Amino acid sequence: MTSIRGKVHKFESSNIDTDVIVPGQYLKIHDPKELAKHAMEGIDPEFPKKVSAGDFMVCGNNFGCGSSREHAPIALSTVGIKAILAPSFARIFYRNAIDGGYLLPIEIEPETLSKIRDKDVLEINLSQNKIMNITNNESYKMVPFPDLVSQIVEAGGLIYYRDGKKR
Amino acid sequence: MTVTEKILARASGKDRVQPGEVGFVSVDKLMMHDVSGPGVIKVLNEWEKKGKKLDHIWDPEKVWIAEDHFVPNADKVSAENIMTLSRWSKRFGVTKHFKYGLGQYGICHTLSHEEALVLPGQVYVAGDSHTNTTGALGAFAAGLGHTDIAYVLMYGEIWLKVPETLLFKITGTKPNYVMAKDIILKIIGDIGTEGANYKTMQFSGDVVERMSMDERLTLTNMTTEAGAKNGIIEPDSVTESYLRERTTAPYSKILGDSDAKFSEIFHYEIDKLEPTVAKPFSPGNTTAARELQQVEVDRVYIGSCTGAKFEDLQAAAKILKGKKVKVRTEVLPAAQSIYLKVVNQGLANIFIEAGALVGPPTCGACCGAHMGVLGEGEICVSTTNRNFPGRMGDVKSKTYLASPLVAAASALRGKITDPRDILE
Numbered sequence: 018m019t020s021i022r023g024k025v026h027k028f029e030s031s032n033i034d035t036d037v038i039v040p041g042q043y044l045k046i047h048d049p050k051e052l053a054k055h056a057m058e059g060i061d062p063e064f065p066k067k068v069s070a071g072d073f074m075v076c077g078n079n080f081g082c083g084s085s086r087e088h089a090p091i092a093l094s095t096v097g098i099k100a101i102l103a104p105s106f107a108r109i110f111y112r113n114a115i116d117g118g119y120l121l122p123i124e125i126e127p128e129t130l131s132k133i134r135d136k137d138v139l140e141i142n143l144s145q146n147k148i149m150n151i152t153n154n155e156s157y158k159m160v161p162f163p164d165l166v167s168q169i170v171e172a173g174g175l176i177y178y179r180d181g182k183k184r
Numbered sequence: 185m186t187v188t189e190k191i192l193a194r195a196s197g198k199d200r201v202q203p204g205e206v207g208f209v210s211v212d213k214l215m216m217h218d219v220s221g222p223g224v225i226k227v228l229n230e231w232e233k234k235g236k237k238l239d240h241i242w243d244p245e246k247v248w249i250a251e252d253h254f255v256p257n258a259d260k261v262s263a264e265n266i267m268t269l270s271r272w273s274k275r276f277g278v279t280k281h282f283k284y285g286l287g288q289y290g291i292c293h294t295l296s297h298e299e300a301l302v303l304p305g306q307v308y309v310a311g312d313s314h315t316n317t318t319g320a321l322g323a324f325a326a327g328l329g330h331t332d333i334a335y336v337l338m339y340g341e342i343w344l345k346v347p348e349t350l351l352f353k354i355t356g357t358k359p360n361y362v363m364a365k366d367i368i369l370k371i372i373g374d375i376g377t378e379g380a381n382y383k384t385m386q387f388s389g390d391v392v393e394r395m396s397m398d399e400r401l402t403l404t405n406m407t408t409e410a411g412a413k414n415g416i417i418e419p420d421s422v423t424e425s426y427l428r429e430r431t432t433a434p435y436s437k438i439l440g441d442s443d444a445k446f447s448e449i450f451h452y453e454i455d456k457l458e459p460t461v462a463k464p465f466s467p468g469n470t471t472a473a474r475e476l477q478q479v480e481v482d483r484v485y486i487g488s489c490t491g492a493k494f495e496d497l498q499a500a501a502k503i504l505k506g507k508k509v510k511v512r513t514e515v516l517p518a519a520q521s522i523y524l525k526v527v528n529q530g531l532a533n534i535f536i537e538a539g540a541l542v543g544p545p546t547c548g549a550c551c552g553a554h555m556g557v558l559g560e561g562e563i564c565v566s567t568t569n570r571n572f573p574g575r576m577g578d579v580k581s582k583t584y585l586a587s588p589l590v591a592a593a594s595a596l597r598g599k600i601t602d603p604r605d606i607l608e
């Protein structure tokens with residue numbers, strides 16, 4: 018998985034919290050498919066219909082702040098999101114995404130945010146820590162994962178890392 | 185090293201650790217509740233299906249379970265979740281399971297200190313973002329998601345990045361009617377909701393030294409709202425006497441070195457601090473309560489791990505005594521032990537005579553679960569810790585976060601009220 022390509026769904030705002038990603042009333046639901054129906058419901062109830070498998074989200078600072086609910090990355094990955102690009106993530110969301118092997122939280126430089134537009138197609142190269150914008154031919158840097166984290170990503174989640182196996 | 189660094193060094197078997205280092209640490213205590221627990225159990229079940237051997241967990245003695253978010257069972261799904269949790273703790277021999285309607289129970293972050301389930305110097309992880317609360321006891325306490333908790337349940341360790349520490353030195357004379365809630369809201373308003381992302385918020389200074397444990401817990405509880413990995417206060421005589429009343433278990437009092445390096449030091453001189461409120465839709469959107477005195481409210485909620493500890497309820501009772509509330513007001517003590525004190529010490533009478541509802545311990549409407557969820561357009565003054573859109577109910581409802589004194593004063597006028605305007 019060194020290189021992945023996907024279409025962008027852009028959410029400009031900062032501090033998109035887990036109450037927006039999966040509202041609290043659905044917390045008692047644990048079926049991924051049911052959760053996916055409510056992904057991003059707090060901002061765009063139509064969102065699940067707009068996503069194709071492998072798409073990316075590009076969002077403002079501190080994405081995923083709020084509660085520790087793993088419902089959030091589960092809903093987003095089940096809907097089809099493969100990576101989220103943001104200048105910063107809330108720490109529990111970041112860990113959940115990586116350790117559960119749900120999707121990739123990619124930290125970008127703050128100036129990159131305004132350069133990527135809705136519906137752009139991006140290619141993320143994890144071995145070179147580079148992002149190519151196929152739509153407008155730009156390229157951006159991504160903040161590299163720390164070594165241990167990158168091994169967990171490589172394995173496809175924390176438990177696979179422990180077993181020395183890949184997902 | 186700071187106190188956080190020293191705890192993490194101990195837990196990773198090293199002499200020293202430095203901020204930014206990533207590695208595994210051993211865990212001393214773990215908690216999950218009726219929302220995170222079923223999610224964790226689902227992860228474990230999936231691992232089992234894929235061939236992981238799961239005949240025992242790492243250490244049933246170090247694990248405890250809270251039933252708090254959707255209890256008493258809000259509906260059929262919540263009931264099933266509680267049954268799943270009960271079967272699981274029975275299967276793995278977890279005896280510290282606090283069941284509602286069966287003796288002591290309450291909000292997880294309240295039980296952690298009321299029952300002294302976590303001790304100074306320990307590494308405590310739990311399936312809830314406000315796990316930071318328990319750092320007031322001098323422990324490293326941080327929230328984790330389902331996969332991470334499942335992993336700790338099996339192996340007793342987890343990877344962490346050693347956080348940088350921000351030190352908040354709070355000094356001066358605390359004005360009357362100013363509570364820890366006002367201080368932490370002021371700080372979050374200043375540094376922003378990601379001002380402490382991935383970092384530790386440590387509190388010190390003469391104001392903190394004089395603070396009771398209940399008040400200290402409000403400071404650490406809301407470090408989550410600034411994005412902090414953990415909040416912490418070094419253990420002192422207040423910590424010791426608090427724990428002495430609750431446990432005989434031994435612990436080692438880990439303190440930071442005198443030459444500890446902080447990535448930033450913030451000085452707060454609070455002599456002139458005013459009762460402070462966070463407006464919708466962010467805990468960082470703060471202003472003085474008096475600036476908002478025209479805002480009419482529909483509800484007042486005095487509950488949660490942030491604002492329904494015994495001293496919070498005492499503060500609210502001081503305002504409500506002998507008066508009548510003008511808007512719907514709910515008082516939900518955070519644990520059964522607190523509820524009992526509220527009854528025994530006559531606070532329940534004060535609340536009920538004032539016209540408020542007194543209900544059982546539960547997370548309830550704090551997370552929009554049940555027991556007073558807000559409808560479209562409703563405005564609530566709440567002693568809780570979050571006011572994101574939809575947090576307490578409808579996405580078009582509005583929550584103003586405040587201290588128990590401000591919440592109670594607002595209940596009397598039906599408008600956001602500075603307690604000084606009622607009592608002085």
Ligand code: SF4
Nearest residue numbers: 314488489547550551
């Ligand atoms: S009272 Fe509110 S903040 Fe505290 S644990 Fe419950 S839902 Fe979370």
